[in-house]
Amino acid sequence: MKIGFYPGCSLTGSSREYKESILAISEKAGIELVEISDWNCCGATAAHNLNKELSVSLPARNLALAESDGIEELVVPCAACFNRLVMTQHELNKDDKLKSQITEKLQMPLKNKLKILNVLQYLEEYFVPRLEELIKKPFEEEVACYYGCLLVRPNQVIKADRWEDPMNMDVIMQKLGAKPIDWAFKIECCGAGFSMSKTEIVGELSGKIIHNAVTRGAKAIVVACPMCHSNLDMRRPAINSYLKTKIEVPVMYITQAIALAMGMSAKEAGLQRHFVPVSFSVNC
Numbered sequence: 001m002k003i004g005f006y007p008g009c010s011l012t013g014s015s016r017e018y019k020e021s022i023l024a025i026s027e028k029a030g031i032e033l034v035e036i037s038d039w040n041c042c043g044a045t046a047a048h049n050l051n052k053e054l055s056v057s058l059p060a061r062n063l064a065l066a067e068s069d070g071i072e073e074l075v076v077p078c079a080a081c082f083n084r085l086v087m088t089q090h091e092l093n094k095d096d097k098l099k100s101q102i103t104e105k106l107q108m109p110l111k112n113k114l115k116i117l118n119v120l121q122y123l124e125e126y127f128v129p130r131l132e133e134l135i136k137k138p139f140e141e142e143v144a145c146y147y148g149c150l151l152v153r154p155n156q157v158i159k160a161d162r163w164e165d166p167m168n169m170d171v172i173m174q175k176l177g178a179k180p181i182d183w184a185f186k187i188e189c190c191g192a193g194f195s196m197s198k199t200e201i202v203g204e205l206s207g208k209i210i211h212n213a214v215t216r217g218a219k220a221i222v223v224a225c226p227m228c229h230s231n232l233d234m235r236r237p238a239i240n241s242y243l244k245t246k247i248e249v250p251v252m253y254i255t256q257a258i259a260l261a262m263g264m265s266a267k268e269a270g271l272q273r274h275f276v277p278v279s280f281s282v283n284c
Contacts (some may be wrong), residue, residue, distance in 0.1 A: 003126075004071030005033035006062055008081035009041050010226035015078075017270025018226055021255035022077055022119065024269070028262055029134060031126060033075060036066045042084040044193075057102055059088035064108040073115045075122045077255070079150040079225035082118040083158070089116065090157045118151055119224045119255065120168050127258065131175045136263030138177025143257075144213035144221045145169040145180050148228040149189050163187075169254060173222060176261045183216040185209045190231040203238030206231045210239055214249050220278070221251045229253060233275050250278040 011019035026033050043058040063085060066074050076082040092099040092112050103110050117125070127134070147169060152160040160166055166187065170180040188209055191202030210232060213221050223229045232239075232251040240246050252271065259269035271278045 001030060001126075002032045002034050003122075004066050004069065004074040005035045006039055006066070006074055006076045006081060006085070007035060008039075008076070008078040009044070010078050010080075010230075014230060015226035017273040018077055018229070018253050018255065020268075020270045021253055021259045022075075024264060025127070025255055025258050025262060028264075029127060029130065034069070034071070036062065036069055036071065036074070038065060042081045044080050044084065053101075053105075055084070056088050056091060056098065057105060059084045060092065060102050060110060061106050061108065063089065063112065063114055064103075064106060064110045066114055067111060068108070071114065073117060075117050075119070077119040077122075077224070079118065079148060080227060082116065083150040083153075085116050087157060089114070120151065120172070123172055123254070123258070124168055128172060128175060131172075135176060135261045137261055139173070139257050139261045140177050140179075141219045142179045142181055142217050143173055144183055144216065144218035145173055145186060145254075146209065146213070146221050146223050146228060146232070147187050148223070148225045149187065149192065151224060152187055169222065169224065172254065173257065176257060178222075178257070181213070181216045181218050183212055183218070185212045190228045191235075192227050192231070195227070195231050195235060199235060199238045200242075202231050202235050203242040206235060207239040207242040210247055210249060211243055214247055218249060220257075221249060222254050222257055223251060224254050236276055248276060250274065250276050252278055 007019050039062050043055050076085055089112055147166050152158060152163040152166055155163040173180050189205055191205040194201045229251055256269040
C-alpha cells in the first residue's frame with residue numbers, strides 16, 4: 001500500500017526522529033509512505049502573519065505537487081503543516097477568485113480534492129484496526145496525551161472530534177497497553193513559535209503543562225507535534241526555572257510509543273535524540 005507523505009521542514013531537521021519513527025512503523029505495517037516530489041516549506045506560523053497571498057501559495061504548491069504525483073491521500077505528521085494545508089484547502093474551496101489567483105501565480109493546476117490526514121487520523125485509519133497483531137511489547141506506562149493547539153483549532157475547519165477534550169490519542173495509547181491520565185492541559189498552548197524569541201513565555205506555558213501532567217501521575221508525555229515536543233523537551237531548563245524545581249518526565253512522539261510497542265529498539269524509535277532521556281523499562 002502506498003500513501004502520500006509530506007514531512008515538512010521540522011521532520012527533516014530538528015524533529016527527524018519523528019520522521020524516522022513514522023517511516024519505521026509504516027514499513028513494519030506494510031505501508032509505503034511516498035514523499036511528494038520537490039516539496040517546499042508550508043509557511044508555518046510566520047507566513048500567514050505577514051503575507052496572506054504567500055501563506056496560501058506555499059501550502060497550495062504542495063497540494064498541487066501531491067496531485068501531480070497522483071496522490072489521493074496525504075499524511076502530514078507535523079501539526080503546524082497539517083493545519084496550514086487544511087486551512088489553505090478550505091480557503092481555496094470557498095473562494096474561487098483566490099483559487100484562480102493562486103493557481104495562476106503557481107502556474108500549476110489544482111483540483112483541491114486531496115484527502116489530508118494528520119498523524120492521529122492516519123494511525124486511526126491504518127493502524128488501530130491492526131494493533132492487536134502489530135503489538136509485541138505492550139506500552140505499560142501512565143501517560144499524558146498532549147494534543148496542543150493545531151490538531152484541534154480552528155474546529156470549524158479542522159472538525160476534530162471532541163475538540164475541547166479530544167480522545168483519539170488516548171484511545172490509541174490505551175490500545176498499546178498504556179494508561180492515559182485524566183488531566184486539564186491536553187489542548188493548552190505550549191508557547192509555539194515563541195521558543196526562540198521569548199523563551200521565558202515558553203517556560204511558563206510549557207511549565208504549567210508539564211506540572212499538571214506530573215501532578216496527575218504521568219510517567220511520560222506523548223505528543224504529535226514537533227513544536228510541542230521541542231518546547232516541552234528542549235526548553236526544559238526554562239521550564240525548570242519557572243517551576244523552581246527539576247522535572248525529568250520525558251516527552252515522546254506517539255509514533256515512537258508505537259515503535260516501542262511493535263518491538264523496535266529505542267534507537268530505531270529515535271529516542272537517543274531527545275534532550276530529556278526516556279528511561280522507563282519499555283525502552284531498554
